[in-house]
Amino acid sequence: MDLLTLAGLAGLALIDSTSIGTLVIPIWMLLAPRVRASRFLTYLATVAIFYAIAGVLLVLGAEAATTALAGLSDAAWVNWVQLAIGVGLFAYSFRFDGARARRSGRGPGRADRWKARLTGENATVGAMIGLGLGAAALEIATMLPYLAAVGLITSAGLPVPLWLAVLGGYVVVMILPALLLGALRAVARHHVEPLLTRVSAWFAEHSDSTLGWVFGIAGFLLARDAAFRLGLFNQWINS
Template sequence: MTPGLALMLGGLALIDSTSFGTLLIPVWLLLTPGRLRAGRVAVYLGTVAAFYFCVGVLLTLGADAALLAARALVADVPATTLKIGQLALGVAVIAASYWLEARARRQEGEPGKVQRWRVKAMTGSGSTGALMSLALLAALLEVATMLPYLAAVGLIADADLGWQLSGVTIAGYCLVMTLPAIVLAVARLAAHRRVEPLLQKINDWLTRNTARVLGWTVGGIGIAITLNAVARLLLEP
């Protein structure tokens, strides 16, 4: 594990920590009136972290085989063609970021399972099973669009860390993903009245800007891929 890889993974994990499932729903739970039921927050965050850990392990197990197959497939492809393909991929990701943002904006305010389970979670009327279902639903809805997480899994697989270190790294990534919500939960327990205005501001900001953050995140990855392809086309022989 190099310092550069650790830094990149930490940055990607912090981006993922601001998503709908890892921060907005926990903030909803923390805004529940009255005494905070810390166990409910722990169940929710534990379920989200466990889900992403399992997905990361499964993806890493398949990534090695996929990388070997991809390398064998493109072994005879000219380097220039690969660079142009990377450029096209980057442009496609940028275009997808606008589509994802527009879709997220269209879905804002629509009633659905997440909104109904949110009410149960905030009022405490839902069971532990319902809370875990809420966590799994949020994670399932987001996992396909959480490109920072998928990119991180790709970096871990490509680094050839070995199974044990890869597992520890994925677990650490999932911990960092949930760390802001954990910090806010501890602060809510320690200083309810002083922290509640901050939680409300975070909730308001995330509610207004979730779609935009999704678009920026995906678009930023597309720009990075595109710029790298352009640099390779211009600078590499």
């Protein structure tokens, strides 16, 4: 796996780190008057474990499909279709206008319903696990960055220990911003709370723009992989 692919995976993981489950809810927890580290870490660990297990299942399923369709990826028409999809996704990403989304007044409604339960005094470790599972499960339908990352890991043809390490690294990067904010909040609460408030407000206003970046990165990586398989870069260099 080359450095550009690893950089792409890191970028996708950072985009995944801005979802409701991986950033918005942790920020709300950190904005509570009293933050219990055990609850905060339990929540993040639950989300990370859920994503890791889902990733393993997706990679194994993708490998099984790849074995069943051995040789199909060598077909030129398949690579041209992948290239078209990648270019299409990249072009489609420009349709996501953050300013237009802000004018519509739309917000993350389901996240609002979780806020009181996460920041209240009656929240328990069991509730953190349940809400972590719920947050991750509800976002499966919108986990495009993760699906793109799984596709890149699978297409790399890595041995099992290596792709498990790459997948684990992806999940760690995905929750890293929340962990860093938690550490900053612990050592400099009064300085960090205004930042947390601004980040939470920014995310609420720019959720559409974030989704546009998801489509753009996924499209670029798909198109790049197809172009290499078709030898388009070699033709361009030789010309």
